[in-house]
Every structure is written in C-alpha cells, then in structure tokens.
Amino acid sequence: MRLVTGQGYWSPLVWLALAAGVALLAWAFWSRGQRTYKAGTEQDLPFLSGERAPEGAHVRAPHLYWGFAQALRPVMDWLKAFHSGFLGDYVTWTVILLAVALLVVVLT
C-alpha cells in the first residue's frame, strides 16, 4: 500500500491513521473546554468585523482575497489586458508560440 516516489514513499493509509490520531487529540482538548455555549441565544448570531451582521449577509466570493488582488494589481491588470477577448490577439499569441517552438526545434 505505498506509492514509491523515487525519494521516499507516500501511503494514504498511514496518513489517514495520523490524521485520525490528530483528530482524537483535538477532540481531547476540545472536550476539556468550557461549556457555556447555548443554542438560540445571541451566541448564534453572525458577526462581521465585530459588528452584528445584517439579515442575510454573506461574504461573497469576489470579496475574498481583495487585498491579494490589490497588492498584485499591476500583474493582474496586465494579465487582464493579455486576455483581451479579441480573436486577433488569440491568433497572434498562437503564432508567437509557433515561432518559439520552431526556433527551439530548428536551432538545436
């Protein structure tokens, strides 16, 4: 039951056993915690950045990693311009890929 990778091996069953052990440990810690949680009180209510979230509030997918995209803004803008949606650009890049492939193959 092991996948030899040339430098070692990978066995999902060993990993699963380890994961089960860690889960057991986590449960052991969790079970010794305080039991002050009560269902149906304000402990159930969702909060966003310390504020009570309005009804039906949802952190939608485009909100996530906003900072990441913002930090990489120049790269992202360039990539967006690169995927211009114009068929002529598609063909241009294909021709460039073809030229690179031809150069690499013919010159070696």
Next chain:
Amino acid sequence: MTIGMHAPILAIAVPLLGAFALPVLAKVHRSLRDLWAIAVGAFTCAMVITVAVQAFTSGIQVYTLGAASPTDTIASGGFPIRIMLVVDGMSAFMGLISALVGLASLIYAFHFLKEEQGKTLAMTLFFLLWAGMLGMEYTGDMFNFFVFLEVTSIAACALVGYRTWESRPAEAAFKTMAMYTVGGLLVLLAIGILYGEHGALNLAYLSSRIAGSQLDKIALGLLLGGLLMKAGAVPAHMWAPDAYGEAPAQAAIVLVANTQASLYGLWRVLFTLFAGALSAPAVGWLVTSLGVLTLLVAVLMAVIQTDLGRLIAYGAVSQIGYMLLGVGVGLTVLSSRPDFGLVAMQGGIFHMMNDAATIGLLFLAAGVVKRAVGTRDLRALGGLGHDLKWTGGFFFLGAMALAGIPPLNGFASKLLIYESSFRLSPILTAIAVLGSILLLAVFARAFQGAFLGPRLREAKPASLSMLIAMGVLAAVILAMGLVPDFFVEHLVTPAAEALWRGRDLYLAAVLGG
C-alpha cells in the same frame, strides 16, 4: 474472429454509428433514443475496457482496416499502406480516461439537458466527439490522426455553440473554431511535409525513417505549435476558458478530455514519431517551461474570476500545466535517462486521469448550480449548501482533490511531479507548489462563495442521473486517492513505459521484427 480482436475499431465505429442513428431514432420515439444512447455508451465502454485489458496484458494491439486479417499490417510490397489502429499502453490508458468521462457525461446528460433545448442534437454531437477522441487515441496513422482531430474540433465547437438562443456561446464557439482550425492546419502542413519527404503516413514507418533533417525539424515545430495550441498551453490558451466556460456542463467535461487527447497526440509525436531525431533536452525544456508558465498564468487568472464556470475553466487550464511539467521533465532527461525521469512521466500521466475526474466533477457540480438558480455569477451566489447538500459535498471533494490535499488523488500525482522535478530544478517545484496553494485558495473561495452562508434563494435540487454521474467521478477520485499505488502500478506505469522506452516495441508491432 472474436469480438476482442475487433474491439479497437468497434470502440470508434459504434459511437459513430450511434451518433448518426440517434436523430433518426429520436424521430420515432424519445425513449427509443434514450435506450439506444445507453446501449451505445455501455457497449463503447465495454470495448474500451476490453482493448485496455488486452493491451495491458498481451502487449500492443494492431488493427489494420480493410485487410484480410486485423494483424495484416504490411501490404504486398513490404510497406504499411493501409490505415491502422495501434493501441499500446498509453493509448489504452487515454481510452480509459475518455470512456470514464464520456460515461459520466452521458449519464449526467439524461436529466440535465432539456428536450426543448436540443437534447437530441447535444447527444448526437457528444457521440461524434467521443468517437473522434477515441480515434485520435487509437490511430496509428498520421493523416487519420488529423481527420479525427478535426472531427473532435467540429463536434466540440458545435457542442459549445449549439445554444443559439444565447449570445455568449456563439462567440466562444466562433473563437474556438477559428483557433482549432488554425491549429489543425498547422498539423496538416506538418503531415504534408513528412509525407513529401518520406512518402508515407504510417506513424511507425515514418518514425523509422525520420532522421532529423531540416524539414523534419520544421514539421516537428509545426506539430508542436498546433498540438500545444489545441492542448491549451499558455500563451495560446485563451480559447480554453471561453469554450469550457460557455459549454453546458455535460459538454465541458468532454472538452477537457478532448484537450487531453490532443496532449496525447503531443506525447505520441515527441516520444514515438520523433524519438530518433529529437534534441530531447531542448524540446523538454520548452515543454517544461510552457507547463510552468501555463499553471502560473491560469491560476492567477482564476483568482480574479467572478463566473463560476470560467473559474473552473482556468483551473482546468492550470492542470494542463502540471501535465506538461511532468512529462516535460521526463522528456528533458530522456537522452540521459536517470531514474527520476520515469517518475516524472508517471506523475504527469497519472495527473491526466486525476484531472479528468476532478475537473469533470467540478464542472458537473457547477452545472447543477446553474440549473438550480439560473446563474453562475459568484457575485450573486451564496448559501446553496442548504438545498444542494450532495452537490456541495461533491464540489468540495473535487476542489480538495484539485488543490492536492492529501489523501486525495491530486496529491499523489502532484507528489510524483514535485519530487522528480525537484531533481531537475528546484525552481520548477517551487512554482508548481505555489500554483497548488493558489488553486486551493481559488477553490476555497469558490466553495465558500457559492455553497456557504445564509440561504439567499430557493434552489432546485439535482436530479438522480446528475447525482449518479457525479457519484461515479467522486468514487473514482476517492479510489485513486486511497490506493494510488494500485492505479500507478497497473495503469500508469505501463502507459509511461510505453512512451518512455516503448518506441521499439511500437515499431516492431507494426513493421514486424
């Protein structure tokens, strides 16, 4: 004259016949059409499995069309002139991928497609595409390869754009068709050059004659350009998100398998056709660097997508990068043949099957989302997990497998790629790991945005056939994740060896002795 002997051609001819007979039967009665589709699909899968078992146990299968006997490869005159199918380990492996994806797509289509929205047409085109894919994978003739390539191009673009009542599919289909045609013509030009120089179209015969003249090299460059474009390597990948994103879900997963069939064509060209005349390190580095570029660019683009289908499409493109990386590393060290080359090939080839299953599962789940709430815009989605419990679970499983979280299958193949590419250059591994991390981030975001949170609107639950199709793919993902050694030993290693050092066997099977 057993059926096993004819299995390679039956796997191609029966879906072809199925495609042509389907509209006629649909005119008679719809249930007849459905029965026919099930029968043809089951028979094709049985034939593909038969071929695979034969190829893995008793070596290369040869089938000569029109000859007195299927193994009659050499016509009078000592020259292989007939069209033939040659199925070695790699072809059989690719056939299994196509069969798996085709089966899932067919099951899914029964409840997903609506009668008034061209169900018969979509099924016909699907069988045509399936036949073309299997033909590309099984053929041993260069021109036949081109014909099947174009069959898949036409069927795939028609599948993308058959919904004429929307405007975006037609745009995607036009762009894809233009790109596919240009790529196909590059391949045809290369085949013409090879024919003019060596006077043959048989792959094995051509391989034995190619010695590395300048014309051969130009032909190789053209083939590389055309097939890399069809496989969706950056910077010629831009058609892929358009096509995958706009195709209906059951077609998108077949498009992904079709892309992999083009990749198979690339491997066949590099490892069999040009094995005797190739500067392996240079071309290997080209493929490897394109792979790294592909996975990085595609993953970065996936981060900023707001359409669920397009997001998964960029994920699919990034997976092509991993395959190019794995097999490219194997090709780079082919001439010196250190031990990690084969491991890299195993990783790249194993990843093809993983990608087909995981990306397929994600596209099918996205199709359920689109059907349930009528949109795939992540800015409007949320809380679907309340109504679509099974779909959400399948999406989560697929996302984790794609990102390479142990113990799922994506981890096993990526581990093989990481450990072998590290021996070639640690930079490659670093970028590949970075790509995986970003993929996890992208799909965690997609899962959170679409399935978690408060219930925003009512969603129509998935139908039975759609759940079964997703269940099949999920079972494959779990099996390949929990016992990767079984799959690697019995399926992937024969395929990798067939490319890595199987060229002499391939030539001997066709040309004799």
Next chain:
Amino acid sequence: MTVVVRTVARIITPMILAFGGYVIMHGHLTPGGGFQGGAVVASAIALLLVVFGARRLAGYKNLLSLLEDLGAIAFVALAFLGIGYTFFRNVLAGSGGLFGMPVPSGPNPGFLDTGGTLPLMNWAVGLKVIAGLGSVVLLLGLFGGGDDR
C-alpha cells in the same frame, strides 16, 4: 427573381442534377465521387434557393436532415459489412455479385460494375453531402431572413 432567371433555373436544374448524379455514379472510375457529385447537386439546391427564396424550401428541412442521417448510417453499415475480415474490408470486390466484376487490365473505358463496396459508399456519401450541404445552405438562407425577393 425575374422571369428570365426563373426560366433559366428551371431549364438548368435538371442538367445540374444529372451531372451530379453522373459524378457520383462514376466515382470509382473517374475523378469524382460522393462528395464532389454531392456538392454539384447541392449547388442546384443553392440555385433554387436564390431563385425561389429560402421560405419556399423551408419545408424540406426535416427531410434533408433525415436523408443526411440515413446516408451516414449507410456508410458506416457498409464499412461494417467487412467485419468478418476487418472493418472497411471490401467484401464485394471480385465476388461476381453486385459491383463485383474483376477490373480488366490495360487502358479501357472503365466498367461500372466493378469496385465492390466503393460505388455503394460513394452513393452513401453522395446522399449525405447532398442533404448536409443542402441543409447548410438552406439554414444559412433562412437565418438571414429568407424572404421572396
């Protein structure tokens, strides 16, 4: 269209059809075959389309698609005939039956009764191309409005 055009079209259409049929039928003897002959016949359909307008031919859409499917099925079925040996095996050639005469050697005008399954396949492909190309032209005409001008 004007009376002149209509009249010319009425006269010329049978000739085009006859030529197309000839090209299909002699596909195994002379340059030509199913696709070329089918394209010739489809050009007659295009002529009718231009002269009489797409609307008047719109009723034939379903018939054309049915014929196209039948042609394709016939082609694959003919290929399946040889499955006793191999797929695409020309079992009729030289058998003495339908299209089964041996080909005489040396220059000769060519005999129709040769070629085995090839002439049949030519007919199947011809049917498919006539119907397929015809419906392509027809549908493109209908998309653009297709009024009787």
Next chain:
Amino acid sequence: MIGNFPFVVCMILIALGLWALLFRRNLIKLAIGITLIESGVNLFLVTLGYVRAGVAPIYTYAPPGAKMVLPTPQALTLTSIVIGLATTALMLAFAVVIYRHRGTLDARKIRELKG
C-alpha cells in the same frame, strides 16, 4: 527553380490568410482568412504529389508505362477540403448567430468573454 513556384504561392496564400486573421476585424473576413490558409495547405498537398510530365492517376485511362502523379496527396486534399467545408459552414453559422444577437460583426466589439 520554376518547379518551386507552387510552393511560393502556397506560402503567399498562407501568409495572406494569417494577415487577414491578425489584422482584419470583420468575422466574415476572418473566416475568409482561414479558408485562405486552408487553400494554401491544400495547394501544398497537391503540389507534393506532382510528378514531372505525369498523367492523371486513373488506372484504366493511363497508357501503359506512363508516369502518374501521386494519388495519395489528392485523396488527402479532398479529405481536407471536406473538413474545411464543414469548419467554414460552422463558422459562418456562428457568425450569423452572433450578428443576430449583437447586431455587429466587428471582432473588436464582440468581446463579452474576456479577462
């Protein structure tokens, strides 16, 4: 030298088609560009099979001992023409659909799918 002339024409046709694909905007003209490339490749295939002073490869018509041009490239060309017909028809159909939805054929304006 004159024997190479057809190959030059092929390359000119392919270059013209690529030029149209790269710099034209109208979808119909893009389709024409692709058919131009296709014609170039088809001409290339036919030229490959030419034998100097060869006759048409019809078994029953050729005089005994005559040189024939190669029939295989012609068969390949025919197949390629058929495929080209299908792709062209499909592209034109998509162009019609795009025009009906957007009211334009300008490729620079048909960019709903980008980024």
